[in-house]
Amino acid sequence: MNTITISLPSQIAKRVNAEAQKKGFATRSEFIRALLRRYFTGELKLEPFVQRPLEEVRQGLSKTGKYNQKFIDSVVKGLETSSFYER
Numbered sequence: 001m002n003t004i005t006i007s008l009p010s011q012i013a014k015r016v017n018a019e020a021q022k023k024g025f026a027t028r029s030e031f032i033r034a035l036l037r038r039y040f041t042g043e044l045k046l047e048p049f050v051q052r053p054l055e056e057v058r059q060g061l062s063k064t065g066k067y068n069q070k071f072i073d074s075v076v077k078g079l080e081t082s083s084f085y086e087r
Contacts (some may be wrong), residue, residue, distance in 0.1 A: 019031065
């Protein structure tokens with residue numbers, strides 16, 4: 001088995017941990033593997049990324065009321081440095 005390392009904001013990691021436990025997975029790795037299996041069998045569909053102005057992203061996240069400003073800033077900062085938003 002190969003190992004893949006990903007970095008997640010702490011709020012997302014906490015949600016992954018909680019959901020994995022709630023659904024009865026022994027580890028969060030098992031939870032992620034199950035999601036990937038569903039994706040590769042066509043059972044789970046992902047929406048393609050659509051580039052939007054970063055201010056629109058910031059406002060959209062803020063409007064949900066689910067995220068604190070630190071998290072929103074980290075998402076926007078990450079997008080700014082991604083290949084999709086390279087200047």
